[in-house]
Amino acid sequence: MKLSSLPRMAAFEAVARHLSFTKAAAELGLTKGTVSQHVSTLEQELGLSLLNRTSRRITLTEAGEDLLPHCVQVAEAALALADRSLHETADLKGRVAITTSHTLATLYLAEAIARFQADHPGIEVDLIIRERFVDLADEGVDLALRVGPVLPEDLVARRIGTFSMLACAAPGLVPVDDPAALATQDWVLISTTNPQPQLQFTHETGAIARIEITPKTTTNSGLCALSLTLNGTGIGLLPSFAVRSPIRDGRLIDVLPGWYERRGPVSLVWSPLAKRKRRVATLITFLAEDFRAWDAEAAQVVGRAQHEP
Numbered sequence: 001m002k003l004s005s006l007p008r009m010a011a012f013e014a015v016a017r018h019l020s021f022t023k024a025a026a027e028l029g030l031t032k033g034t035v036s037q038h039v040s041t042l043e044q045e046l047g048l049s050l051l052n053r054t055s056r057r058i059t060l061t062e063a064g065e066d067l068l069p070h071c072v073q074v075a076e077a078a079l080a081l082a083d084r085s086l087h088e089t090a091d092l093k094g095r096v097a098i099t100t101s102h103t104l105a106t107l108y109l110a111e112a113i114a115r116f117q118a119d120h121p122g123i124e125v126d127l128i129i130r131e132r133f134v135d136l137a138d139e140g141v142d143l144a145l146r147v148g149p150v151l152p153e154d155l156v157a158r159r160i161g162t163f164s165m166l167a168c169a170a171p172g173l174v175p176v177d178d179p180a181a182l183a184t185q186d187w188v189l190i191s192t193t194n195p196q197p198q199l200q201f202t203h204e205t206g207a208i209a210r211i212e213i214t215p216k217t218t219t220n221s222g223l224c225a226l227s228l229t230l231n232g233t234g235i236g237l238l239p240s241f242a243v244r245s246p247i248r249d250g251r252l253i254d255v256l257p258g259w260y261e262r263r264g265p266v267s268l269v270w271s272p273l274a275k276r277k278r279r280v281a282t283l284i285t286f287l288a289e290d291f292r293a294w295d296a297e298a299a300q301v302v303g304r305a306q307h308e309p
Contacts (some may be wrong), residue, residue, distance in 0.1 A: 005045060006074060011038035012050060013063075013071035015186070017272070019058045023137040027273055093122030094279050099134045100127075100145035103222035103242055108294060109145060116286050123279045128220040131192065131220055136271055142280045144269040146291070147239065148193075158274070160288045161266040161295035164240045167201075167256040168247070175255045179209040182255065186216035187235030190225045194237055194261075201259045207257070237261055241295065266295065 025032040043050050050064035063187035100109050113125050179201045201209045216234045219225050228237030246252035275281045
């Protein structure tokens with residue numbers, strides 16, 4: 001194979017990983033047509049069909065499956081060489097785009113980025129707030145801070161903490177040890193995390209209790225749900241990272257001590273090539289360490305062990 005085939009191998013590797021010409025083009029900074037031409041030329045050079053293309057999906061042929069590991073090695077070697085050159089010749093500078101929810105951005109990430117940029121003034125951070133799933137490649141985003149499971153197979157996820165959904169209320173409501181005792185109370189729910197009125201609580205001992213409620217207020221914003229709960233609208237079912245400060249300050253109480261409605265991961269998520277940018281890798285390392293310390297404090301404040309779900 002010729003050295004001139006290396007760009008074509010890189011294009012094929014990106015398409016095979018994303019199973020999408022559009023996403024591969026966005027990642028490589030090329031047009032979709034250029035990526036398609038690279039793959040077609042590679043197939044002509046090899047005399048093999050590497051991809052099965054239909055109007056709805058792309059799959060790898062047997063020859064494509066055989067070639068892919070070699071293309072991955074080529075792409076990683078080229079990126080490692082470029083990364084090494086960057087380490088040796090350039091300062092940490094440039095743009096990093098990171099996305100998260102309004103709640104995490106307001107309660108944690110904005111302050112964390114300020115701490116990060118104090119040490120790395122050459123790195124520009126674009127904080128994109130979305131209350132929905134963001135396709136990193138399609139929307140030109142390097143990194144995401146996400147709550148809950150990470151679904152796309154073409155992304156890398158690093159778990160940096162754990163959240164629990166807790167029943168909290170403004171002072172005045174007496175804590176109970178049985179979720180059923182709260183079924184008739186007014187509730188505030190986050191519609192994106194609890195679209196149904198059936199709730200299942202788990203005790204730290206492993207006991208399970210199911211209740212059905214009629215929420216008084218629902219909102220798609222975790223930050224708005226927190227504000228409603230602080231103002232006494234009802235019992236808020238809120239993530240542990242959102243109630244750390246209000247519980248510590250006495251503005252909220254845990255009305256079901258020892259119980260949680262759900263538990264899951266908080267993760268940093270990125271595409272495999274994004275971390276090859278030194279500035280992105282530096283931010284990932286910083287946030288992984290910074291959030292763990294912040295999360296450990298939250299667990300201590302709400303009096304919960306952050307076990308694996």
